Amino acid sequence: MNEPEQSIILLYLILVGVLLTAAGLIWLERRLLGLWQDRYGPNRAGRFGSLQVAADMIKIFTKEDWIPPFADKPVFVIAPAIIVITTLLSFAVIPFAPEIEIVNLNIGLLFFLAMSSLSVYSVALAGWASNNKYSLLGGLRAAAQMLGYEVFMGLSLAGVIMLAGSFNLREIVEAQRNVWFFIPQFPGFVIFVIAGLAETRRIPFDLPEAENELIAGFHTEYSGMKFGMFFVGEYMGVTLISALIATLFFGGWMGPLLPPLCWMIIKTFIFICGFILVRASLPRLRYDQLLSFGWKLMLPLALLNVVVTGAIILAAS
Amino acid sequence: MLSLVKGIWTVFKHSIRKRETVLYPEEKPSLHPRWRGRIILSRDPDGEERCVACYLCAAACPADCIALQATQDEHGRRYPEFFRINFSRCIFCGFCEEACPTYAIQLTNDFEMGEYHRHNFVYEKEHLLINGSGKHPEYNFYRVSGVSVGAKDSGEGENEEPPVDIHSLMP
Ligand code: SF4
Ligand code: SF4
Secondary structure: OOOHHHHHHHHHHHHHHHHHHHHHHHHHHHHHHHHHOOOOOOOOOOHHHOOHHHHHHHHHHHOOOOOOOOOOHHHHHHHHHHHHHHHHHHHOOOOOOOOOOOOOOOOHHHHHHHHHHHHHHHHHHHHHHOOOHHHHHHHHHHHHHHHHHHHHHHHHHHHHHHHHOOOOHHHHHHOOOOOOOOOOOHHHHHHHHHHHHHHOOOOOOOOOOOHHHHOOHHHOOOOHHHHHHHHHHHHHHHHHHHHHHHHHHOOOOOOOOOOHHHHHHHHHHHHHHHHHHHHHHOOOOOHHHHHHHHHHHHHHHHHHHHHHHHHHHHHHO | OHHHHHHHHHHHHHHHOOOOOOOOOOOOOOOOOOOOOOEEEOEOOOOOEOOOOOOHHHHHOOOOOEEEEEEEOOOOOEEEEEEEEEOOOOOOOOHHHHHOOOOOEEEOOOOOOOOOOHHHHEEOHHHHEOOOOOOOOOOOHHHHOOOOEOOEOOOOOOOOOOOOOOOOOOO
Protein backbone atom coordinates (compact mmCIF):
# COMPACT_ATOMS: atom_id res chain seq x y z
CA MET A 1 0.00 0.00 0.00
CA ASN A 2 2.82 2.41 -0.84
CA GLU A 3 1.84 3.61 -4.29
CA PRO A 4 0.51 7.17 -4.07
CA GLU A 5 -2.59 6.56 -6.24
CA GLN A 6 -3.72 3.72 -4.06
CA SER A 7 -3.29 5.66 -0.86
CA ILE A 8 -5.14 8.64 -2.32
CA ILE A 9 -8.05 6.41 -3.27
CA LEU A 10 -7.97 4.93 0.20
CA LEU A 11 -7.94 8.39 1.69
CA TYR A 12 -11.07 9.36 -0.19
CA LEU A 13 -12.79 6.10 0.68
CA ILE A 14 -12.11 6.62 4.37
CA LEU A 15 -13.14 10.28 4.17
CA VAL A 16 -16.43 9.42 2.49
CA GLY A 17 -16.95 6.49 4.83
CA VAL A 18 -16.43 8.63 7.92
CA LEU A 19 -18.72 11.39 6.67
CA LEU A 20 -21.43 8.90 5.73
CA THR A 21 -21.13 7.25 9.13
CA ALA A 22 -21.46 10.61 10.84
CA ALA A 23 -24.56 11.38 8.79
CA GLY A 24 -26.00 7.92 9.44
CA LEU A 25 -25.38 8.37 13.14
CA ILE A 26 -27.83 11.26 13.23
CA TRP A 27 -30.50 8.77 12.18
CA LEU A 28 -29.15 5.94 14.32
CA GLU A 29 -29.02 8.06 17.44
CA ARG A 30 -32.59 9.26 17.03
CA ARG A 31 -33.84 5.74 16.40
CA LEU A 32 -31.95 4.29 19.36
CA LEU A 33 -33.00 7.07 21.72
CA GLY A 34 -36.53 6.37 20.56
CA LEU A 35 -36.12 2.67 21.26
CA TRP A 36 -34.87 3.28 24.78
CA GLN A 37 -37.58 5.81 25.51
CA ASP A 38 -40.35 3.49 24.25
CA ARG A 39 -41.10 5.51 21.15
CA TYR A 40 -40.16 5.27 17.48
CA GLY A 41 -38.02 8.21 16.44
CA PRO A 42 -38.03 9.14 12.76
CA ASN A 43 -40.04 6.50 10.89
CA ARG A 44 -41.78 8.35 8.07
CA ALA A 45 -39.20 9.28 5.43
CA GLY A 46 -38.17 6.08 3.70
CA ARG A 47 -37.98 2.65 5.29
CA PHE A 48 -37.63 3.01 9.08
CA GLY A 49 -37.04 6.70 8.48
CA SER A 50 -33.72 6.04 6.76
CA LEU A 51 -34.23 8.91 4.32
CA GLN A 52 -34.52 11.28 7.27
CA VAL A 53 -30.80 11.97 6.93
CA ALA A 54 -31.27 13.11 3.33
CA ALA A 55 -34.16 15.33 4.37
CA ASP A 56 -32.09 16.81 7.19
CA MET A 57 -29.23 17.44 4.78
CA ILE A 58 -31.43 19.27 2.32
CA LYS A 59 -32.85 21.30 5.16
CA ILE A 60 -29.56 22.29 6.70
CA PHE A 61 -27.96 23.17 3.36
CA THR A 62 -30.82 25.43 2.36
CA LYS A 63 -31.09 27.23 5.70
CA GLU A 64 -29.99 30.80 5.95
CA ASP A 65 -26.35 30.91 6.98
CA TRP A 66 -26.35 33.93 9.20
CA ILE A 67 -23.42 35.67 10.81
CA PRO A 68 -24.54 37.99 13.58
CA PRO A 69 -23.34 41.58 13.06
CA PHE A 70 -21.79 41.68 16.53
CA ALA A 71 -19.70 38.55 15.96
CA ASP A 72 -15.97 38.41 15.36
CA LYS A 73 -16.36 37.41 11.75
CA PRO A 74 -13.17 35.55 10.74
CA VAL A 75 -12.99 33.58 13.96
CA PHE A 76 -16.71 32.87 13.80
CA VAL A 77 -16.25 31.32 10.36
CA ILE A 78 -13.10 29.35 11.15
CA ALA A 79 -14.30 27.84 14.45
CA PRO A 80 -16.68 25.20 13.07
CA ALA A 81 -14.10 24.12 10.51
CA ILE A 82 -11.52 23.39 13.21
CA ILE A 83 -13.55 20.67 14.88
CA VAL A 84 -14.18 18.88 11.57
CA ILE A 85 -10.57 19.19 10.42
CA THR A 86 -9.00 17.98 13.64
CA THR A 87 -11.38 15.05 13.94
CA LEU A 88 -10.86 14.02 10.33
CA LEU A 89 -7.08 14.28 10.76
CA SER A 90 -7.26 11.91 13.71
CA PHE A 91 -8.84 9.29 11.48
CA ALA A 92 -5.63 9.26 9.44
CA VAL A 93 -3.78 7.22 12.05
CA ILE A 94 -6.45 4.65 12.79
CA PRO A 95 -5.74 1.22 11.30
CA PHE A 96 -9.09 -0.10 10.11
CA ALA A 97 -7.56 -3.33 8.84
CA PRO A 98 -4.00 -4.60 8.24
CA GLU A 99 -3.80 -2.82 4.86
CA ILE A 100 -6.40 -0.11 5.34
CA GLU A 101 -4.72 2.83 7.01
CA ILE A 102 -3.82 6.24 5.65
CA VAL A 103 -0.53 6.80 7.47
CA ASN A 104 1.35 4.35 9.62
CA LEU A 105 2.61 6.95 12.06
CA ASN A 106 4.93 5.69 14.78
CA ILE A 107 3.57 8.32 17.17
CA GLY A 108 -0.03 7.67 16.12
CA LEU A 109 -1.46 7.79 19.61
CA LEU A 110 0.29 11.05 20.43
CA PHE A 111 -1.00 12.48 17.17
CA PHE A 112 -4.53 11.59 18.18
CA LEU A 113 -4.10 13.17 21.63
CA ALA A 114 -2.73 16.33 20.04
CA MET A 115 -5.60 16.57 17.57
CA SER A 116 -8.23 15.97 20.21
CA SER A 117 -6.72 18.75 22.31
CA LEU A 118 -6.82 21.07 19.33
CA SER A 119 -10.49 20.42 18.74
CA VAL A 120 -11.37 22.23 21.94
CA TYR A 121 -10.19 25.44 20.26
CA SER A 122 -13.14 25.09 17.95
CA VAL A 123 -15.60 25.25 20.82
CA ALA A 124 -13.75 27.87 22.83
CA LEU A 125 -13.27 30.13 19.80
CA ALA A 126 -16.87 29.67 18.69
CA GLY A 127 -18.03 30.76 22.13
CA TRP A 128 -15.69 33.73 22.09
CA ALA A 129 -16.43 34.86 18.54
CA SER A 130 -20.19 34.70 18.99
CA ASN A 131 -19.94 37.68 21.32
CA ASN A 132 -22.85 36.39 23.33
CA LYS A 133 -22.65 35.77 27.04
CA TYR A 134 -24.20 32.31 26.89
CA SER A 135 -21.85 31.26 24.12
CA LEU A 136 -18.89 32.67 26.01
CA LEU A 137 -19.88 30.72 29.12
CA GLY A 138 -20.13 27.60 26.97
CA GLY A 139 -16.71 28.21 25.49
CA LEU A 140 -15.21 28.80 28.94
CA ARG A 141 -16.73 25.61 30.22
CA ALA A 142 -15.32 23.71 27.26
CA ALA A 143 -11.85 25.04 28.02
CA ALA A 144 -12.07 24.18 31.71
CA GLN A 145 -13.52 20.77 30.92
CA MET A 146 -10.66 20.12 28.50
CA LEU A 147 -8.14 20.86 31.25
CA GLY A 148 -10.07 18.49 33.47
CA TYR A 149 -10.16 15.43 31.27
CA GLU A 150 -7.26 15.80 28.87
CA VAL A 151 -4.74 14.92 31.60
CA PHE A 152 -6.31 11.67 32.68
CA MET A 153 -7.16 10.78 29.10
CA GLY A 154 -3.48 10.73 28.24
CA LEU A 155 -2.58 8.91 31.45
CA SER A 156 -5.27 6.28 30.95
CA LEU A 157 -3.54 5.27 27.74
CA ALA A 158 -0.12 5.00 29.38
CA GLY A 159 -0.88 1.45 30.49
CA VAL A 160 -1.71 0.37 26.95
CA ILE A 161 1.46 2.00 25.66
CA MET A 162 3.56 0.24 28.27
CA LEU A 163 2.04 -3.13 27.48
CA ALA A 164 2.43 -2.71 23.74
CA GLY A 165 5.74 -0.89 24.00
CA SER A 166 4.76 1.45 21.18
CA PHE A 167 2.81 4.56 20.24
CA ASN A 168 2.06 3.04 16.86
CA LEU A 169 -1.60 2.03 16.70
CA ARG A 170 -0.87 -0.85 14.33
CA GLU A 171 1.70 -2.31 16.73
CA ILE A 172 -0.72 -1.83 19.62
CA VAL A 173 -3.27 -3.94 17.74
CA GLU A 174 -0.65 -6.56 16.91
CA ALA A 175 0.31 -6.71 20.60
CA GLN A 176 -3.26 -7.80 21.43
CA ARG A 177 -2.96 -11.03 19.49
CA ASN A 178 -3.07 -13.10 22.67
CA VAL A 179 -5.26 -11.07 24.98
CA TRP A 180 -7.27 -7.94 24.34
CA PHE A 181 -6.04 -5.07 26.46
CA PHE A 182 -9.33 -4.39 28.20
CA ILE A 183 -8.61 -7.39 30.44
CA PRO A 184 -5.19 -6.35 31.81
CA GLN A 185 -6.05 -2.67 31.41
CA PHE A 186 -9.63 -2.61 32.68
CA PRO A 187 -9.24 0.56 34.81
CA GLY A 188 -7.53 2.26 31.89
CA PHE A 189 -10.41 1.24 29.65
CA VAL A 190 -13.05 2.66 31.98
CA ILE A 191 -11.13 5.89 32.45
CA PHE A 192 -10.60 6.26 28.72
CA VAL A 193 -14.31 5.74 28.02
CA ILE A 194 -15.18 8.45 30.53
CA ALA A 195 -12.57 10.78 29.05
CA GLY A 196 -13.91 9.95 25.60
CA LEU A 197 -17.41 10.97 26.66
CA ALA A 198 -16.00 14.27 27.87
CA GLU A 199 -13.92 14.64 24.71
CA THR A 200 -16.97 14.39 22.48
CA ARG A 201 -18.89 16.78 24.75
CA ARG A 202 -21.92 14.57 24.96
CA ILE A 203 -24.27 13.95 27.86
CA PRO A 204 -23.34 13.59 30.73
CA PHE A 205 -20.46 15.96 29.88
CA ASP A 206 -22.24 18.33 27.51
CA LEU A 207 -21.68 21.31 29.77
CA PRO A 208 -20.54 23.62 26.94
CA GLU A 209 -23.88 23.02 25.24
CA ALA A 210 -26.27 22.64 28.19
CA GLU A 211 -29.50 23.52 26.40
CA ASN A 212 -31.43 24.25 29.56
CA GLU A 213 -28.92 26.65 31.12
CA LEU A 214 -26.98 28.10 28.19
CA ILE A 215 -29.60 27.80 25.41
CA ALA A 216 -27.16 25.92 23.19
CA GLY A 217 -23.92 27.19 24.65
CA PHE A 218 -21.15 27.73 22.16
CA HIS A 219 -23.31 27.26 19.06
CA THR A 220 -26.24 29.45 20.08
CA GLU A 221 -25.45 31.95 17.31
CA TYR A 222 -24.69 29.40 14.62
CA SER A 223 -27.11 28.46 11.88
CA GLY A 224 -27.16 26.61 8.59
CA MET A 225 -24.19 24.49 7.67
CA LYS A 226 -21.92 26.12 10.26
CA PHE A 227 -24.15 24.61 12.91
CA GLY A 228 -24.17 21.44 10.82
CA MET A 229 -20.37 21.32 11.06
CA PHE A 230 -20.51 21.26 14.85
CA PHE A 231 -23.15 18.60 14.63
CA VAL A 232 -21.22 16.42 12.19
CA GLY A 233 -18.05 17.11 14.16
CA GLU A 234 -19.69 15.72 17.28
CA TYR A 235 -20.77 12.54 15.50
CA MET A 236 -17.37 12.11 13.90
CA GLY A 237 -15.89 12.51 17.36
CA VAL A 238 -18.13 9.72 18.62
CA THR A 239 -17.04 7.51 15.73
CA LEU A 240 -13.41 8.37 16.36
CA ILE A 241 -13.50 7.59 20.07
CA SER A 242 -15.40 4.36 19.42
CA ALA A 243 -12.88 3.31 16.79
CA LEU A 244 -10.07 4.11 19.21
CA ILE A 245 -11.64 2.12 22.03
CA ALA A 246 -11.94 -0.80 19.64
CA THR A 247 -8.33 -0.37 18.51
CA LEU A 248 -6.72 0.17 21.88
CA PHE A 249 -8.66 -2.16 24.12
CA PHE A 250 -10.59 -4.64 21.97
CA GLY A 251 -8.05 -5.89 19.48
CA GLY A 252 -8.90 -3.60 16.58
CA TRP A 253 -9.46 -5.62 13.42
CA MET A 254 -8.78 -8.98 15.08
CA GLY A 255 -11.51 -11.55 15.32
CA PRO A 256 -12.40 -14.98 14.00
CA LEU A 257 -14.05 -15.83 10.66
CA LEU A 258 -15.11 -12.41 9.39
CA PRO A 259 -12.66 -10.23 7.42
CA PRO A 260 -10.68 -7.73 9.54
CA LEU A 261 -12.53 -4.64 8.31
CA CYS A 262 -15.86 -6.18 9.34
CA TRP A 263 -14.61 -6.77 12.87
CA MET A 264 -13.38 -3.21 13.14
CA ILE A 265 -16.72 -1.84 11.96
CA ILE A 266 -18.73 -4.14 14.24
CA LYS A 267 -16.67 -3.20 17.28
CA THR A 268 -16.86 0.49 16.47
CA PHE A 269 -20.62 0.34 16.11
CA ILE A 270 -21.06 -1.47 19.40
CA PHE A 271 -19.25 1.35 21.17
CA ILE A 272 -21.18 3.99 19.25
CA CYS A 273 -24.39 2.37 20.50
CA GLY A 274 -22.88 2.39 23.98
CA PHE A 275 -22.32 6.14 23.69
CA ILE A 276 -25.93 6.61 22.67
CA LEU A 277 -27.11 4.41 25.53
CA VAL A 278 -25.18 6.56 27.99
CA ARG A 279 -26.79 9.63 26.51
CA ALA A 280 -30.21 8.03 26.86
CA SER A 281 -29.75 7.26 30.55
CA LEU A 282 -27.55 9.76 32.35
CA PRO A 283 -28.28 13.32 33.44
CA ARG A 284 -25.83 16.16 32.92
CA LEU A 285 -23.19 16.62 35.61
CA ARG A 286 -22.88 19.92 37.38
CA TYR A 287 -19.85 21.99 36.42
CA ASP A 288 -18.03 21.70 39.73
CA GLN A 289 -18.94 18.02 39.98
CA LEU A 290 -17.28 17.37 36.63
CA LEU A 291 -14.10 19.19 37.59
CA SER A 292 -13.74 17.60 41.01
CA PHE A 293 -14.60 14.22 39.47
CA GLY A 294 -11.85 14.68 36.92
CA TRP A 295 -9.13 16.03 39.19
CA LYS A 296 -9.87 14.26 42.46
CA LEU A 297 -11.02 10.84 41.32
CA MET A 298 -10.07 10.09 37.74
CA LEU A 299 -6.57 11.57 37.77
CA PRO A 300 -5.40 9.64 40.90
CA LEU A 301 -7.00 6.48 39.52
CA ALA A 302 -5.21 6.90 36.21
CA LEU A 303 -1.90 7.52 37.99
CA LEU A 304 -2.45 4.47 40.17
CA ASN A 305 -3.16 2.43 37.05
CA VAL A 306 0.13 3.59 35.52
CA VAL A 307 2.10 2.76 38.67
CA VAL A 308 0.54 -0.69 39.11
CA THR A 309 0.95 -1.58 35.43
CA GLY A 310 4.55 -0.41 35.53
CA ALA A 311 5.28 -2.45 38.66
CA ILE A 312 3.75 -5.59 37.17
CA ILE A 313 5.69 -5.22 33.92
CA LEU A 314 8.87 -4.65 35.89
CA ALA A 315 8.23 -7.72 38.05
CA ALA A 316 7.42 -9.86 35.02
CA SER A 317 10.53 -8.95 33.03
CA MET B 1 -21.07 5.23 40.61
CA LEU B 2 -23.02 1.99 40.92
CA SER B 3 -26.30 3.83 40.61
CA LEU B 4 -25.16 5.20 37.25
CA VAL B 5 -24.48 1.69 35.97
CA LYS B 6 -27.85 0.56 37.29
CA GLY B 7 -29.50 3.47 35.52
CA ILE B 8 -27.84 2.56 32.24
CA TRP B 9 -28.96 -1.05 32.64
CA THR B 10 -32.54 0.03 33.35
CA VAL B 11 -32.60 2.10 30.19
CA PHE B 12 -31.06 -0.77 28.23
CA LYS B 13 -33.86 -3.09 29.38
CA HIS B 14 -36.25 -0.80 27.54
CA SER B 15 -34.88 -2.20 24.26
CA ILE B 16 -37.47 -4.97 24.45
CA ARG B 17 -40.37 -2.94 25.82
CA LYS B 18 -43.42 -2.22 23.73
CA ARG B 19 -43.37 1.28 22.25
CA GLU B 20 -45.98 3.69 23.49
CA THR B 21 -46.33 5.73 20.32
CA VAL B 22 -49.71 5.73 18.59
CA LEU B 23 -48.87 5.76 14.88
CA TYR B 24 -51.44 8.40 14.24
CA PRO B 25 -52.55 8.59 10.61
CA GLU B 26 -52.75 4.79 10.32
CA GLU B 27 -54.00 4.19 13.83
CA LYS B 28 -56.66 6.60 15.06
CA PRO B 29 -56.56 7.62 18.69
CA SER B 30 -59.66 6.85 20.76
CA LEU B 31 -61.22 10.10 21.92
CA HIS B 32 -63.58 10.60 24.78
CA PRO B 33 -67.11 11.86 24.12
CA ARG B 34 -66.34 15.12 25.86
CA TRP B 35 -63.27 15.77 23.69
CA ARG B 36 -63.21 19.41 22.68
CA GLY B 37 -62.76 19.58 18.92
CA ARG B 38 -64.38 21.23 15.91
CA ILE B 39 -67.37 23.38 16.87
CA ILE B 40 -70.83 22.83 15.38
CA LEU B 41 -74.20 24.55 15.62
CA SER B 42 -77.01 22.04 16.23
CA ARG B 43 -80.73 22.02 15.48
CA ASP B 44 -83.57 21.14 17.83
CA PRO B 45 -85.65 17.97 17.33
CA ASP B 46 -88.08 19.91 15.11
CA GLY B 47 -85.25 20.73 12.74
CA GLU B 48 -85.10 24.42 13.61
CA GLU B 49 -81.89 26.21 14.46
CA ARG B 50 -81.27 26.12 18.17
CA CYS B 51 -79.18 29.27 18.29
CA VAL B 52 -81.16 32.27 19.52
CA ALA B 53 -78.35 34.72 18.76
CA CYS B 54 -77.98 35.80 22.36
CA TYR B 55 -74.24 36.60 21.96
CA LEU B 56 -73.39 34.78 25.19
CA CYS B 57 -70.88 32.53 23.46
CA ALA B 58 -69.21 35.50 21.79
CA ALA B 59 -69.03 37.25 25.17
CA ALA B 60 -67.61 34.19 26.89
CA CYS B 61 -65.02 33.43 24.25
CA PRO B 62 -61.56 34.27 25.65
CA ALA B 63 -60.04 34.30 22.17
CA ASP B 64 -62.73 36.56 20.84
CA CYS B 65 -63.14 34.45 17.73
CA ILE B 66 -66.94 34.20 17.47
CA ALA B 67 -68.78 36.81 15.44
CA LEU B 68 -72.54 36.78 14.78
CA GLN B 69 -75.43 39.06 13.97
CA ALA B 70 -78.90 38.56 15.44
CA THR B 71 -82.07 38.85 13.39
CA GLN B 72 -85.71 37.65 13.68
CA ASP B 73 -88.06 35.61 11.54
CA GLU B 74 -91.71 36.44 10.97
CA HIS B 75 -92.76 34.84 14.29
CA GLY B 76 -90.32 36.96 16.22
CA ARG B 77 -88.01 33.99 16.73
CA ARG B 78 -84.40 35.07 16.91
CA TYR B 79 -81.68 33.44 14.88
CA PRO B 80 -78.21 34.46 13.73
CA GLU B 81 -78.05 36.14 10.35
CA PHE B 82 -74.45 35.09 10.11
CA PHE B 83 -72.36 33.10 12.53
CA ARG B 84 -68.62 33.02 12.08
CA ILE B 85 -65.90 31.25 14.04
CA ASN B 86 -62.27 31.88 13.30
CA PHE B 87 -60.65 28.54 14.11
CA SER B 88 -57.16 29.88 13.72
CA ARG B 89 -57.80 31.79 16.95
CA CYS B 90 -60.06 29.34 18.77
CA ILE B 91 -58.34 27.63 21.68
CA PHE B 92 -61.01 24.92 22.05
CA CYS B 93 -61.64 25.84 25.64
CA GLY B 94 -65.33 24.97 25.44
CA PHE B 95 -66.47 28.14 27.22
CA CYS B 96 -68.88 28.88 24.39
CA GLU B 97 -70.57 25.53 24.86
CA GLU B 98 -70.92 26.16 28.58
CA ALA B 99 -72.28 29.65 28.07
CA CYS B 100 -74.90 28.68 25.52
CA PRO B 101 -78.44 28.58 27.04
CA THR B 102 -79.87 26.50 24.19
CA TYR B 103 -77.23 23.79 23.66
CA ALA B 104 -76.84 25.20 20.17
CA ILE B 105 -73.07 25.47 20.07
CA GLN B 106 -71.25 22.22 20.77
CA LEU B 107 -67.70 20.93 20.53
CA THR B 108 -67.21 17.62 18.75
CA ASN B 109 -64.67 14.83 18.42
CA ASP B 110 -63.10 16.05 15.21
CA PHE B 111 -59.64 17.54 15.45
CA GLU B 112 -58.33 17.01 11.92
CA MET B 113 -58.81 20.56 10.72
CA GLY B 114 -55.48 21.33 9.04
CA GLU B 115 -55.57 23.84 6.17
CA TYR B 116 -52.99 25.28 3.82
CA HIS B 117 -54.43 28.80 3.84
CA ARG B 118 -55.28 30.83 6.86
CA HIS B 119 -58.53 32.20 5.53
CA ASN B 120 -59.85 28.66 5.25
CA PHE B 121 -59.97 28.53 9.03
CA VAL B 122 -62.84 30.99 9.10
CA TYR B 123 -66.00 28.90 9.26
CA GLU B 124 -69.31 30.48 8.32
CA LYS B 125 -72.76 29.37 9.45
CA GLU B 126 -73.19 26.98 6.53
CA HIS B 127 -70.03 25.16 7.63
CA LEU B 128 -71.02 25.11 11.27
CA LEU B 129 -74.70 24.23 11.18
CA ILE B 130 -75.47 20.51 11.19
CA ASN B 131 -78.75 18.74 10.56
CA GLY B 132 -78.92 16.91 13.90
CA SER B 133 -79.26 17.78 17.52
CA GLY B 134 -75.80 16.77 18.64
CA LYS B 135 -75.19 15.78 22.23
CA HIS B 136 -78.68 16.63 23.57
CA PRO B 137 -81.11 14.88 21.25
CA GLU B 138 -84.35 15.70 23.12
CA TYR B 139 -83.72 19.24 24.16
CA ASN B 140 -85.80 21.99 22.63
CA PHE B 141 -85.27 25.40 24.16
CA TYR B 142 -88.59 26.86 23.01
CA ARG B 143 -90.54 23.98 24.53
CA VAL B 144 -89.01 24.53 27.95
CA SER B 145 -89.59 28.19 28.51
CA GLY B 146 -89.83 31.49 26.83
CA VAL B 147 -92.39 33.66 25.16
CA SER B 148 -95.05 32.79 22.66
CA VAL B 149 -93.46 32.07 19.32
CA GLY B 150 -94.44 29.96 16.33
CA ALA B 151 -93.66 26.66 18.04
CA LYS B 152 -95.82 27.03 21.16
CA ASP B 153 -97.85 29.49 23.21
CA SER B 154 -96.59 30.70 26.54
CA GLY B 155 -97.44 28.24 29.30
CA GLU B 156 -97.38 25.19 27.04
CA GLY B 157 -93.75 24.23 27.61
CA GLU B 158 -92.46 21.29 29.62
CA ASN B 159 -92.71 21.90 33.40
CA GLU B 160 -94.11 25.30 32.67
CA GLU B 161 -97.09 26.72 34.60
CA PRO B 162 -99.79 28.48 32.61
CA PRO B 163 -99.38 32.23 32.82
CA VAL B 164 -101.00 33.99 35.75
CA ASP B 165 -104.29 35.77 34.94
CA ILE B 166 -103.50 39.20 36.33
CA HIS B 167 -107.15 40.26 36.18
CA SER B 168 -108.36 37.50 38.50
CA LEU B 169 -108.44 37.73 42.29
CA MET B 170 -108.22 33.96 42.79
CA PRO B 171 -104.84 32.56 43.95
S1 SF4 C 1 -63.96 26.94 22.30
FE1 SF4 C 1 -63.31 28.73 23.50
S2 SF4 C 1 -62.03 29.86 22.08
FE2 SF4 C 1 -63.15 28.41 20.83
S3 SF4 C 1 -64.93 29.54 20.15
FE3 SF4 C 1 -65.52 28.48 22.03
S4 SF4 C 1 -65.15 29.99 23.66
FE4 SF4 C 1 -64.05 30.69 21.84
S1 SF4 D 1 -74.70 29.69 20.00
FE1 SF4 D 1 -75.74 29.69 21.97
S2 SF4 D 1 -74.65 31.24 23.17
FE2 SF4 D 1 -74.05 31.55 21.05
S3 SF4 D 1 -75.48 33.11 20.32
FE3 SF4 D 1 -76.36 31.11 19.79
S4 SF4 D 1 -77.70 30.65 21.50
FE4 SF4 D 1 -76.34 32.28 22.20
